[in-house]
Amino acid sequence: MFIYTHVPFCLSHCIYCDFYVQLEKYGGKTGFMDSLLNEFTQRLKMQQVIPAEGHHALDSLYVGGGTPSLLQASELRRLIQAVLKYTELTALSELTLEANPGAMKDSPERYLDIGFNRVSVGVQSFNNTELRRLSRIHRAEDAVVFIKNLKTAGFENISIDLMYGLPDQTLDSWRQTLEQTLKLDVSHVSMYGLKVEEGTPLERLVAMGAYPMPNEETHVAMYFEGITMLKSAGFEHYEFSNFARSGCVSRHNLNYWDNGEFLALGPSAHGYMNEVRYETVRDLAGWKTNPLAGTRHKCSPKEQLENALIFGLRKRKGVHITELEMRHQINFHERYGHILKKYEAENCFHLKDGYLRLNLSAIPVSNALLAEFLD
Numbered sequence: 001m002f003i004y005t006h007v008p009f010c011l012s013h014c015i016y017c018d019f020y021v022q023l024e025k026y027g028g029k030t031g032f033m034d035s036l037l038n039e040f041t042q043r044l045k046m047q048q049v050i051p052a053e054g055h056h057a058l059d060s061l062y063v064g065g066g067t068p069s070l071l072q073a074s075e076l077r078r079l080i081q082a083v084l085k086y087t088e089l090t091a092l093s094e095l096t097l098e099a100n101p102g103a104m105k106d107s108p109e110r111y112l113d114i115g116f117n118r119v120s121v122g123v124q125s126f127n128n129t130e131l132r133r134l135s136r137i138h139r140a141e142d143a144v145v146f147i148k149n150l151k152t153a154g155f156e157n158i159s160i161d162l163m164y165g166l167p168d169q170t171l172d173s174w175r176q177t178l179e180q181t182l183k184l185d186v187s188h189v190s191m192y193g194l195k196v197e198e199g200t201p202l203e204r205l206v207a208m209g210a211y212p213m214p215n216e217e218t219h220v221a222m223y224f225e226g227i228t229m230l231k232s233a234g235f236e237h238y239e240f241s242n243f244a245r246s247g248c249v250s251r252h253n254l255n256y257w258d259n260g261e262f263l264a265l266g267p268s269a270h271g272y273m274n275e276v277r278y279e280t281v282r283d284l285a286g287w288k289t290n291p292l293a294g295t296r297h298k299c300s301p302k303e304q305l306e307n308a309l310i311f312g313l314r315k316r317k318g319v320h321i322t323e324l325e326m327r328h329q330i331n332f333h334e335r336y337g338h339i340l341k342k343y344e345a346e347n348c349f350h351l352k353d354g355y356l357r358l359n360l361s362a363i364p365v366s367n368a369l370l371a372e373f374l375d
């Protein structure tokens with residue numbers, strides 16, 4: 001079983017962020033865990049996934065946000081205990097806590113003790129000017145100390161989130177961020193190009209010309225520089241934006257790109273169970289009152305096929321064509337052969353050993369390519 005929980009609390013709201021976030025100083029944490037556990041049991045019943053106790057293997061519990069490390073370990077222990085009432089830990093169970101430097105309520109040891117075996121740290125950059133521009137509250141040196149403390153506490157599986165294409169960022173400063181990342185010797189790196197989201201303060205600052213953004217060419221060069229440096233350091237590039245040391249590919253992430261089902265809990269959480277994609281309400285008080293409210297969409301067989309292709313082609317391994325054909329009862333080449341033909345000259349797709357994948361050079365234009373598979 002795969003479970004995701006959204007913990008919306010943050011110390012401040014970063015100017016580029018469009019996640020549902022509630023500032024910690026405005027309260028809301030009281031009773032949050034009670035509501036989360038209430039939703040968990042209600043949803044298990046409603047989704048008819050309630051097993052005999054301890055029946056399902058726990059594949060992954062991902063506590064994301066927001067900044068879930070603002071919850072005390074004693075609170076998070078309640079969540080883990082509730083989950084383990086219905087699932088069993090295995091050697092492969094992945095329990096991830098998202099954390100931000102300078103925003104962890106208890107010592108790292110406490111989070112390790114209650115069962116987390118992976119921490120995903122929102123670093124974004126090791127350049128203080130860039131961090132300030134993003135309105136992040138930590139400095140580069142805080143992030144370095146934070147990660148070292150996680151390691152000292154005993155966390156062996158640490159992931160760092162980085163962003164490129166930042167205001168005023170240069171290829172050189174991006175290289176320095178990557179070099180610092182490699183020095184910290186973590187097991188997983190996610191690197192995402194900064195997207196200027198609609199309605200965010202960043203959008204207004206960019207529109208005013210206050211925040212010069214790297215041009216498209218530099219953005220692409222940064223992406224490929226990241227790939228080159230991380231791969232040279234021994235990381236496996238397993239998804240467009242994700243890199244892992246041997247044995248540290250994220251199970252939570254991989255399930256998502258495999259179009260696998262997962263239970264999602266918390267305000268503004270997106271889940272996928274029994275072929276239904278759902279989103280809970282984007283409001284803490286509203287969610288507390290009715291955690292099962294929100295939107296629901298039953299995916300048609302066609303949508304399931306399209307999702308399997310669009311998510312699956314993000315994996316560097318690609319999509320296994322025979323498996324896809326069997327699962328979705330289609331003839332791939334009859335249905336999509338014309339797309340492969342259309343892009344043959346540009347060498348965008350690669351078919352080998354039964355897998356279809358995007359060539360590396362085609363990733364920067366992947367949005368347009370993947371859209372071809374949508375009816």
Ligand code: SF4
Binds near residue numbers: 010019021
């Ligand atoms: S810390 Fe993360 S979730 Fe919180 S506001 Fe900043 S980017 Fe958004």
